[in-house]
Amino acid sequence: MSKIVYEKSKGLSDVQLSYCPGCTHGIIHKLIAESLVELDLLDRTIAISPVGCSVMAYDFFNCDGIQASHGRAPAVACGLKRTNPDKIVFTYQGDGDLAAIGTAEIIHAAHRGDNVTVIFVNNAIYGMTGGQMAPTTLIDMKTSTSPLGRNEAMMGKPLLVSELLAQIPSATYIERVASHDVPNLNKAKRAIKKAFEYQAAGKGFSMVEILGTCPIGWNMTPADAMGFVKDTMMPYFPLGVYKDEGGNA
Amino acid sequence: MTTRILFSGFGGQGILTLGQLIATIALNKGKEVTWMPSYGAEMRGGTANCSVIISDKMIGSPIANTNIDILCAMNIPSIVKFEDKVRPGGQIFINSSIIKDGIARTDVDALHIDASNIASKVGDLRVANMVMLAGFLQKTNLFTFEDVEEVLKQRFSGTRNEHLIPLNIEAVKQGMEATV
Amino acid sequence: MVFTVKTAPKIVEYAAKHKLTFDENMCKGCDLCVWACPKDILKLDLERVNGKGYNPVVCFDIDGCTACGICARICPDSVIKVERDV
Amino acid sequence: MKMLMKGNEAICEAAIVAGCKAFFGYPITPQNEIPEYMSLHMVKAGGAYVQAESEIGAINMCYGAAASGVRVMTSSSSPGIALKQEGMSYLAGANLPCVVVNVSRSGPGLGGILPAQGDYFQMTRGGGNGDYYTPVYAPFSVQEAVDLIFKAFDVADKYRTPVQMVADGMLGQMMEPCVIEPRPAVKVDKSWVTDGNSGKRPRNIVNSLNLSAEGLEQMNIQRFAQYKEIEKNETLVDYRVNDGDEIVIVAYGAPARVAVNAVDELNESGIKAGLIRPVTLWPYPYASFQNLPASVKHILVCELSMGQMIDDVKIAVAGKYPVHFYGRCGGVIFEPSEIVEAATKIVKGGA
Numbered sequence: 001m002s003k004i005v006y007e008k009s010k011g012l013s014d015v016q017l018s019y020c021p022g023c024t025h026g027i028i029h030k031l032i033a034e035s036l037v038e039l040d041l042l043d044r045t046i047a048i049s050p051v052g053c054s055v056m057a058y059d060f061f062n063c064d065g066i067q068a069s070h071g072r073a074p075a076v077a078c079g080l081k082r083t084n085p086d087k088i089v090f091t092y093q094g095d096g097d098l099a100a101i102g103t104a105e106i107i108h109a110a111h112r113g114d115n116v117t118v119i120f121v122n123n124a125i126y127g128m129t130g131g132q133m134a135p136t137t138l139i140d141m142k143t144s145t146s147p148l149g150r151n152e153a154m155m156g157k158p159l160l161v162s163e164l165l166a167q168i169p170s171a172t173y174i175e176r177v178a179s180h181d182v183p184n185l186n187k188a189k190r191a192i193k194k195a196f197e198y199q200a201a202g203k204g205f206s207m208v209e210i211l212g213t214c215p216i217g218w219n220m221t222p223a224d225a226m227g228f229v230k231d232t233m234m235p236y237f238p239l240g241v242y243k244d245e246g247g248n249a
Numbered sequence: 250m251t252t253r254i255l256f257s258g259f260g261g262q263g264i265l266t267l268g269q270l271i272a273t274i275a276l277n278k279g280k281e282v283t284w285m286p287s288y289g290a291e292m293r294g295g296t297a298n299c300s301v302i303i304s305d306k307m308i309g310s311p312i313a314n315t316n317i318d319i320l321c322a323m324n325i326p327s328i329v330k331f332e333d334k335v336r337p338g339g340q341i342f343i344n345s346s347i348i349k350d351g352i353a354r355t356d357v358d359a360l361h362i363d364a365s366n367i368a369s370k371v372g373d374l375r376v377a378n379m380v381m382l383a384g385f386l387q388k389t390n391l392f393t394f395e396d397v398e399e400v401l402k403q404r405f406s407g408t409r410n411e412h413l414i415p416l417n418i419e420a421v422k423q424g425m426e427a428t429v
Numbered sequence: 430m431v432f433t434v435k436t437a438p439k440i441v442e443y444a445a446k447h448k449l450t451f452d453e454n455m456c457k458g459c460d461l462c463v464w465a466c467p468k469d470i471l472k473l474d475l476e477r478v479n480g481k482g483y484n485p486v487v488c489f490d491i492d493g494c495t496a497c498g499i500c501a502r503i504c505p506d507s508v509i510k511v512e513r514d515v
Numbered sequence: 516m517k518m519l520m521k522g523n524e525a526i527c528e529a530a531i532v533a534g535c536k537a538f539f540g541y542p543i544t545p546q547n548e549i550p551e552y553m554s555l556h557m558v559k560a561g562g563a564y565v566q567a568e569s570e571i572g573a574i575n576m577c578y579g580a581a582a583s584g585v586r587v588m589t590s591s592s593s594p595g596i597a598l599k600q601e602g603m604s605y606l607a608g609a610n611l612p613c614v615v616v617n618v619s620r621s622g623p624g625l626g627g628i629l630p631a632q633g634d635y636f637q638m639t640r641g642g643g644n645g646d647y648y649t650p651v652y653a654p655f656s657v658q659e660a661v662d663l664i665f666k667a668f669d670v671a672d673k674y675r676t677p678v679q680m681v682a683d684g685m686l687g688q689m690m691e692p693c694v695i696e697p698r699p700a701v702k703v704d705k706s707w708v709t710d711g712n713s714g715k716r717p718r719n720i721v722n723s724l725n726l727s728a729e730g731l732e733q734m735n736i737q738r739f740a741q742y743k744e745i746e747k748n749e750t751l752v753d754y755r756v757n758d759g760d761e762i763v764i765v766a767y768g769a770p771a772r773v774a775v776n777a778v779d780e781l782n783e784s785g786i787k788a789g790l791i792r793p794v795t796l797w798p799y800p801y802a803s804f805q806n807l808p809a810s811v812k813h814i815l816v817c818e819l820s821m822g823q824m825i826d827d828v829k830i831a832v833a834g835k836y837p838v839h840f841y842g843r844c845g846g847v848i849f850e851p852s853e854i855v856e857a858a859t860k861i862v863k864g865g866a
Contacts, residue, residue: 002448005511006501017506021483022459026505051625067625069594071569096542101569129542132550133566144547145554145566155566182465182499215459223464259482269519269690276519276692284519284690288545288628309776311689311769315850324482 009033011042015059020127022222024179024212025053028121029060031185032090035193036063041200045088046080048073050097053127057092071102074109077116088199090117095136096126099159106165110205113170117195118207120161123214124233131217135159138236143217158236162209166242172204174242178211180229187239198246206246211237250305252391253313257298257331258323258344263378267321268299271385274392274400275303283311296326303391319389321381323364328352342384344377360384360428367423376420383424397421439480443488447496450510451486458483462500462509468493471500520693522657522686523548526590526616528695529664531556535614536585537563539576541595544628545684546618549590570595574602574615581611582721584708586668590616592684593634594625596642603677604643608723610707610738612671614664615649616680618687621819621846629846630684632768635823638679639797646735648742650749651796652680653768657691663794669701670749674741681796683819685769685848745798752800756789758808762858763789765828766817767796770848774817777854784855786862796824804831811836813861817854818842 011033019025036042042063049057051070058065068076073091081089098106098120109116125143126132133146136158140149150158162176173195177188188210195206211233213225220228254271258264268284275282286299300313317335322328323344335341337356345351346365362384368377385391401414439453456479463471463486470490479485486508488494496513520528527549530538538557540550550566557564563580567573573589580587591599596617606613617638621631638651650670654660660682671678709719725731753771755778756763762781766774771792781788787810793800804814814836816825822840829838841857843849 001515002512003515005496005498005513007510008452008507012507016455016481019505021457022461023505026507027503030502030505030507055625069625101541103568126542129544129547130551132542132547133554135568144551145542147551147555182502185502222459222461226461226464272690273519276517282519282692285685286688288684288688307775308772309779310773310848310851311685311691312848326482 009037011037011062013060013062017060018056019053020216022213022215022225023053023127024123025121027179027185028119028188028210028212029057031189031192032092032119033061035189035196036088039193039196039200041088041196044086045090046084048077048080048089048091050091050093050102051128052094052097054092054094054121055128071097071100072105073097074102074105074114074116074118078109078112078114081114081116085115088117088196090119090196092119093121094127095120095122095124095134095161096132099135099161107168110165110168110171110207113172113204115199115202115204116206117199118205119192120207120209121212122161122209122237123212123217124158125214125217127214127217131214136161136237138232160237162207162242165207170205171207171243172245173198173206174209175244176209176211176237176239176242178229178234178239180211180213180226194246201246203246209237211239251308252303252318252389253316254301254303254319254321255298255313255317255331255334256301256321256323257296257327260297261375262323263375264297264323265299267378267381268301270397270400270404271391272301272303273403274396275301277396277400277403278392280304281306281308283308285311296324298327298331319385321384322348323377323381324348340384340388342381342388344381346377358388360388362424362428364424367427368420371416371420371423373416376417379417379420380424380427382421383428386421386425387428394421394425437480441487443491443494445491445494446514447491447494448512449488449491449494449500450512452508453485454480455506456483456485456508457481457506458485459505461503461505462486465499465503467497467499468495470494517692517694519690520657521548521688521690522660522682523618523688524552525657525661525693525695526664526680526682527552527556529661530588530614530668531560531562532695532697533665533668534586534700535562535588535668537577537580537587539565539567539573539580539587539589541567541570541573541591543570543592543595545620545687546590546592546616548687549616549618570598571601574599574606577613577615578602578605578609578611581606581613582609582708583710584705586612586614586672588614588616590618592618592620593622593631596634597637600637600643603649604641604645604647605723606677607641607643607647607649607738608645609721610675611677611721612668612675613677614667614671614680615677616682619681619683621844627846628684630769630819630848631844631846632683632770632819633821633823633844634681635796635818635820638681639799639827647738648797649676650674650678650745650798652678652751653794653796654680654682654686655753655767655769655771655792657686657689658693659794660686661693661695665698670745672703673701674745676741676745681768683769689769749795750798750800750802751794752803753790753792753794754803756791756807756811757787759810760787760789760808761810762786762813762815762862763791763807763811764815764817764854764858765791765793765824767793767824770817770819773849773851774854776851777858780851780855781858784859786859788858793824799827799831801827801831804828807836813837813839815839815841815854815858815861817849819848820844
């Protein structure tokens with residue numbers, strides 16, 4: 001007699017992921033797919049993919065998908081949710097998409113209290129276009145547009161998105177988690193599930209920020225990149241629940 | 250006289266660099282030359298190629314993926330995609346360390362070079378591209394061994410990669426010996 | 430200009446007390462499972478490449494497997510299935 | 516000295532040599548080499564470099580820098596250029612010089628990243644709101660891109676207008692030998708700049724708002740008088756039509772290189788063919804179509820689009836010749852043989 005400990009989620013399609021070897025996007029996709037299957041929400045979910053490495057995420061989730069223009073996924077989600085309030089709508093956005101060009105849209109989705117879920121993957125770089133500096137790039141980190149390292153005087157300090165959105169009165173649930181080892185993946189999955197449960201219960205805007213890696217953009221092995229998340233990113237981007245008003249709604 | 254060369258292989262095999270070195274040699278020799286890469290987000294870790302066209306007159310389209318004079322193929326997808334695009338009588342240089350089944354065409358001049366294995370023996374898999382240069386030195390009159398030495402110095406002298414010049418030259422030499 | 434050679438699935442099984450199943454052609458040789466495995470029974474096969482051109486993961490000591498599932502959970506490409514004998 | 520350079524990098528180097536003192540950009544393929552190059556070399560040259568939060572941010576940074584009188588440039592690719600239209604309209608409305616480089620890709624929407632020419636309408640018809648045009652340069656080689664960057668900054672300064680350069684993914688990514696040497700810049704009056712009057716001159720205002728209908732009309736009339744001057748002085752064309760040619764192929768930008776090959780092949784095969792390559796897309800070289808040799812029977816427009824420049828060719832020939840079209844799009848690049856086949860069919864009848 002044998003019991004399946006782990007197998008590929010039914011929430012994922014058969015398409016091979018387009019991500020580079022060892023990229024945490026694949027791991028985070030699995031958490032979302034597993035959560036939607038376990039909550040029995042998959043068949044009424046619409047995934048909204050951004051512009052960035054996860055631009056083709058619509059190919060990877062086993063549900064309907066929309067591709068949004070750069071940074072505008074939360075506005076697209078608003079339009080879809082307002083016309084389909086009984087559906088589950090989530091956006092999947094990177095730090096370039098959400099924290100740079102899409103800051104107006106994300107802030108106003110939270111501000112309106114749109115009953116949608118945002119999965120925000122923060123890997124401190126623009127991966128798709130070849131490793132440029134992002135608003136979340138750490139000080140002194142070298143990228144293709146900060147070749148001498150991010151300079152605070154010229155480029156400011158990295159943007160703290162969860163802390164920012166937690167200030168918005170109408171946001172319901174904001175948590176930052178990480179994806180660099182199995183215990184943290186379990187926590188990340190609990191956060192994702194909670195966000196979808198809140199949405200299903202009509203509790204309003206939720207965002208889960210997930211610290212991820214970009215081994216190619218960071219010029220590291222995938223395993224070293226996991227260590228970088230733990231040792232270098234987490235001290236600047238503290239994990240935790242920044243807002244949770246789901247219980248009072 | 251116009252020579253249309255296509256370099257193709259996995260990202261990381263030095264395809265684009267090899268094309269640039271040969272384009273620079275052509276420039277040094279006063280030729281018209283273009284270098285054009287395939288580009289895109291998924292290229293990393295995937296298959297990359299670049300076209301180099303060398304001519305005595307103005308070059309039109311810089312893309313040489315048809316009517317190819319010389320195909321420098323470093324992996325199997327390169328053969329699958331481009332073998333048929335070489336003109337009859339053209340040349341195919343084959344990285345036989347990876348492309349073990351050879352090619353089907355009989356109307357081209359094929360040269361098998363055990364490039365990846367030779368590069369490993371020289372000390373770095375990443376110089377497989379330089380081993381492939383043996384094809385050009387053995388089979389064409391485009392440039393000489395001295396031209397290669399000169400372009401390597403031009404590119405790497407005074408950079409942090411200067412110490413790699415002897416390794417690269419050794420790779421070319423080993424490639425020459427293996428293809429005599 | 431980007432293209433890949435289509436490859437049929439290649440399923441590789443390792444079975445002792447517990448069972449590991451690898452969908453080998455989905456593997457990108459990222460090494461994360463090797464890095465994460467607490468029993469150090471996985472490695473990349475540097476002697477060969479899979480249909481995508483990567484060195485695939487292999488298990489060299491299935492007897493040491495405890496079916497903890499860590500390799501499968503960390504794998505970004507859902508390559509690994511883990512079955513526990515109960 | 517002749518150097519082998521990527522189109523994108525040559526454009527940057529030429530801009531720096533031309534005295535560009537500020538660059539504002541945002542990542543998008545296939546123009547990433549431009550902000551990457553500027554992030555190092557613009558800073559080394561003592562200029563300002565910022566990676567903006569968006570293309571809209573970047574073009575408005577240009578608006579601010581241009582108002583202070585410095586030479587400023589931004590770059591993007593098609594979807595990003597679409598985002599910049601608000602700022603372009605403001606630059607035009609406020610009479611500010613600025614150089615905008617579009618390393619174009621296929622669309623519409625997010626489209627693809629491969630070379631295409633579907634932005635012709637947007638670039639040559641204003642693009643944003645209101646009555647305006649911008650000069651548009653379309654180089655077909657790395658050297659020409661370098662030469663036209665110098666030109667673009669001069670024209671922007673001289674006529675106080677935003678100027679665009681379109682270099683598709685092919686030209687941006689390819690390497691070719693080129694020479695970049697300093698050349699004298701046009702001398703212009705910059706007494707209008709808003710860099711703080713220090714009490715020494717009347718204050719300056721940079722603005723496109725005018726709530727008086729007559730006043731705004733006058734501003735537009737003046738701007739269009741400038742456009743007449745630009746049309747008269749700045750139209751550029753590469754004209755390669757000879758007596759005896761039966762068919763004239765019209766193409767622009769890097770894809771015109773394919774047309775050059777096709778014209779050679781046609782002439783070798785006995786079909787007399789010529790080429791008109793507009794180098795400025797606005798102002799369009801309409802005059803080049805007025806005195807074609809009597810031998811010309813057909814015009815064939817070749818574009819990497821479903822057909823956009825063909826409208827200008829139809830305006831130019833005013834019904835005098837049949838205007839045919841051959842195009843590929845989505846990132847597919849035509850090969851010389853395709854153009855040869857299309858031209859042969861037309862000349863031999865059957866098309």
